Amino acid sequence: MVSLAMINDATNAIRVRYSGTPAIGIILGTGLGALAECIKVDLSIPYEDIPHFPVSTVESHTGRLLIGTLQDKPVMVMQGRFHQYEGYSLQQITLPVRVFKMLGVRTLIVSNACGGMNPLYRRGDIMLIDDHINFLGDNPLIGPNLDELGPRFPDMSEPYSQRLLSMAEESALELGIKVHRGVYVAVTGPNLETRAEYRFLRALGADVVGMSTVPECIVARHMDMDVLGLSIITDQCFPDSLHPVSLEHVLEAAAIAEPKMTSLVTHIVSKVS
Ligand code: HPA
Numbered sequence: 001m002v003s004l005a006m007i008n009d010a011t012n013a014i015r016v017r018y019s020g021t022p023a024i025g026i027i028l029g030t031g032l033g034a035l036a037e038c039i040k041v042d043l044s045i046p047y048e049d050i051p052h053f054p055v056s057t058v059e060s061h062t063g064r065l066l067i068g069t070l071q072d073k074p075v076m077v078m079q080g081r082f083h084q085y086e087g088y089s090l091q092q093i094t095l096p097v098r099v100f101k102m103l104g105v106r107t108l109i110v111s112n113a114c115g116g117m118n119p120l121y122r123r124g125d126i127m128l129i130d131d132h133i134n135f136l137g138d139n140p141l142i143g144p145n146l147d148e149l150g151p152r153f154p155d156m157s158e159p160y161s162q163r164l165l166s167m168a169e170e171s172a173l174e175l176g177i178k179v180h181r182g183v184y185v186a187v188t189g190p191n192l193e194t195r196a197e198y199r200f201l202r203a204l205g206a207d208v209v210g211m212s213t214v215p216e217c218i219v220a221r222h223m224d225m226d227v228l229g230l231s232i233i234t235d236q237c238f239p240d241s242l243h244p245v246s247l248e249h250v251l252e253a254a255a256i257a258e259p260k261m262t263s264l265v266t267h268i269v270s271k272v273s
Contacts, residue, residue, distance in 0.1 A: 001143050002052070002091040002098070009051045010095065011102040018043055018067050021104035022076035024272055025097070025225075026265070027216060029081060030113035031232040031254030034262045036079050041068040047080070050099075054082045054092045065096075071270040076100060083211050085190040090140035094219035098149065101223045107164070107272055108220045109228045109265060113254050114210035115192065115245075116233035117202040118182060123236050124256045126179045126264065128168050129160050129229030132214050133185040133206055140215045141222055150222035159217050161226040164268070168228060171267040177260050182207030184231060186214035195239040208233060230265065232257040 028035060047053040047063040055063055063080040082093040097108065114127070121127065145152040165181065172179040185206035187193070193201065193209060201209050208231055220227050234253035235245045 002095050006052045007098045010099045013050050022074045024075045024107045025100035025105035026077045027081050027110045029111040031258050032111040032261050034258050039068045039070050041066050043067040054088050084188050090138050090215040094140045094215050097216050097219045107226045110213050111230045112210050112212045113234045114208040114231040115235050115237040116208050117237045118207040121233050123253045125233045127231045128181045129184045130181045131183045134214050135185050135187050140219050154222045164228040167271050168268050185209050195242050198237045199239040
């Protein structure tokens with residue numbers, strides 16, 4: 001169980017090295033790694049140096065907290081994120097989001113790779129997350145409520161900020177980048193879905209499926225942070241014509257979409273007040 005004391009410990013370990021207020025927190029998922037190169041980094045802290053921070057076990061995710069500026073905006077960036085399938089609790093996974101809030105972050109931008117189930121979506125496309133379905137069988141808010149941070153029964157009528165979504169659509173239009181707006185369903189993984197599961201998840205009302213983002217969004221909304229979620233469709237999950245998918249195939253699509261994602265997020269950050 002993650003306590004307020006643990007959150008404070010982690011926050012203080014950063015506070016002694018950094019006294020600013022990062023307005024925007026960014027979690028770099030698959031396909032947004034290159035954004036790190038656009039950041040003027042003032043301070044880089046390995047996760048091992050922050051008490052209670054989990055350490056990523058996935059090779060394609062590095063583990064560092066970057067503090068600096070992007071488009072002259074103070075940002076705090078998680079280079080490397082955590083997943084339930086690694087064996088962490090959802091509270092451990094979302095501890096960094098709690099710490100972001102304690103340090104003054106008001107806007108959270110999260111990216112991920114996902115499988116596209118909407119037949120209009122293509123591999124390499126970007127979807128702005130309009131809504132989500134928590135299909136993880138767990139919730140990071142289970143347990144004693146941290147009343148200092150948010151309410152017992154947080155509202156979820158607007159998990160992803162409509163204001164940020166409009167800004168993101170405006171940015172995409174200005175940059176000539178095609179984006180969809182849809183529903184993300186989170187599953188535990190680590191295996192990809194069977195044909196029957198894709199059919200089922202599509203029938204539930206989801207456009208894409210992935211293994212992250214939802215816990216971070218729930219915890220951010222618990223603390224009244226505004227959330228923007230962006231997904232890269234790395235594989236097409238059409239149950240009636242499903243092909244085997246490898247990690248290489250996923251990473252290749254993410255790499256193709258990476259320049260689009262990087263310029264889109266950079267553009268959005270320049271507009272966030
Ligand atoms: N399913 C779940 N997670 C994913 C997928 C998928 O097809 N592709 C990339 N992440």
